[in-house]
Amino acid sequence: MLDQPCEGQAAIRTQIGAIFVSLELSRSSWLITSLSPGGGEKMSKHSVGAGDVAGLLALFAEFRRKAAMRTGRSYPIITVQETGLDGFWLHRVLCREGIESHVVDPASIAAPRRRRRAKTDRLDGEALLRALLAYKRGEPRVCAMVVAPSPEEEDRRRLCRERQTLICERTTHVNRIKGLLFAQGITDYAPQRRDRRERLAALHTADGRALPPHLTAQISRELDRLELLVDQIKRVEAEPEAVLAETGAGETAASEPVAMLSAVRGIGATFAAVLWSEGFYRSFANRRQVAAYAGLAATPWRSGSIMHEQGVSKAGNPRLRTVMIQLAWLWLRHQPQSALARWFQARGQRDRKRAIVALARKLLVALWKYVTAGVVIEGAVIKTA
Structure with missing residues (x-):
């Protein structure tokens, strides 16, 4: 904006x-x-x-x-x-x-x-x-x-958004199957396992009865839709790298940032595609604009003697903000010796939720500087070739 x-x-x-x-x-x-x-x-x-x-x-x-x-x-x-x-x-x-x-x-x-x-x-x-x-x-x-955005930029980010939609639909079907079986006293069925069909045929209710036929048929239809979603998610996850590589063949500016992000330990191909298609393809003047675009900017309330923070604004790209919160937790696991991880650990265990949001904002700005200006994040480990 x-x-x-x-x-x-x-x-x-x-x-x-x-x-x-x-x-x-x-x-x-x-x-x-x-x-x-x-x-x-x-x-x-x-x-x-x-x-x-x-x-x-x-x-x-x-x-x-x-x-x-x-x-x-x-x-x-x-x-x-x-x-x-x-x-x-x-x-x-x-x-x-x-x-x-x-x-x-x-x-x-x-x-x-x-x-x-x-x-x-x-x-x-x-x-x-x-x-x-x-x-x-x-x-x-x-x-x-x-x-x-240009039509090409708008179309490029549909892959990442479609993947998120499919994952939400998969979660809905998984929860529905678990809820149907929970009403029969069955709590250990995992619909996403490969042997889900065989385990469904061998299930018995908590009072020793075989599953009712209509319930079995309903769950089988739910599994049909679940398997279709699983197959579509696999195909969608395989497309971003190929699409971005084809785009980068004519525009080095579109392929290099994705490769740079994927080279950082803790950032996979999916996260790199989301970061590029949702945020870093845009031009920002400073770090405040970067944080504001993701909805991670602070919103102070200061009037007279009243001074307190209201939290992040959330007035930005919700997909980018969600990915950055997830990436902040992964950053602590895969980059424990980096300066950002040490900053988080120095804050202790108090108020970890607020600290992880602050870490997500700092990490977003650091990745933006890394992609646009080549400033390597202090202490970050790069993957080996």
């Missing part, structure tokens, strides 16, 4: 040399709120059908025509939309048409703190437009604009 625009007017003006447009997207219709030069401060509202790009571009042409009639000048169009289910396809279409487009994080826009506040698409469209105006004027921290 970009907290501040790179350029813009320093003073607030009512006559702005552009046509500002906010897009409120939904499944049925799109609400377009615009503010044009020469029209005073009145915001006009129009609606087009969802997905009607031709109608949207025709509406933009009408905005330009009316502004030219009022002022005798031609103005560019600047649009803004929220991140959501529509993704970035409309943003790419607008950029291809030569329209300046922005995608904003809706959680970064200030909202009234009343107990009950009105919320409609009309009000949201006006709030988006005001945020865009302030952003282009150069007001700091008025909102956070999202850096849209």
Whole structure:
């Protein structure tokens, strides 16, 4: 995300040399709120059908025509939309048409703190437009604009995300099978073992009966779905290395970071792929941006004499944050002599959960420096060839 625009007017003006447009997207219709030069401060509202790009571009042409009639000048169009289910396809279409487009994080826009506040698409469209105006004027921290990934970058990270989805589905089926058998007094059945079919046929309830036929049939169908998931997980786990290697054949910047991460003891191919596809493919200006992107930045509460920490913000990429917490525990096991592990051990056993989050933040910054600048983590062991 970009907290501040790179350029813009320093003073607030009512006559702005552009046509500002906010897009409120939904499944049925799109609400377009615009503010044009020469029209005073009145915001006009129009609606087009969802997905009607031709109608949207025709509406933009009408905005330009009316502004030219009022002022005798031609103005560019600047649009803004929220991140959501529509993704970035409309943003790419607008950029291809030569329209300046922005995608904003809706959680970064200030909202009234009343107990009950009105919320409609009309009000949201006006709030988006005001945020865009302030952003282009150069007001700091008025909102956070999202850096849209390229189609290749967006598609590359689907493998890691699909793997996580499949693992969650596998856990659901395993727990369902265990729950069905637990109701019969059976607690030692492991659905993920290779001999699961044979062990299921030999099972008896706690009161000595054979498993009921309908229960056996239901568990067999659950095992069918579980085996399908296990096979899909194996195929998905085998793909990241090949895909990233093919990508790196044309872009050394895409293959070298993955190889560098995989060379560190405690980081496997899956973790290296997730770290690269979810975080390190982006450009960050400093370590604070790295921690904030993963949601591991601190959120202090300091007002007058009140000073305390609220914990990490969690306002970032949840997948990257989860992987870093897991990697922090693995780091203690595989890199016990590193400076980061010694820092964790020096804190003792008190409040280990909070300390592991701090270690995850430090480790993320250290890996970012290692990948981008080649700064080797102090005391870290590199795998042998």
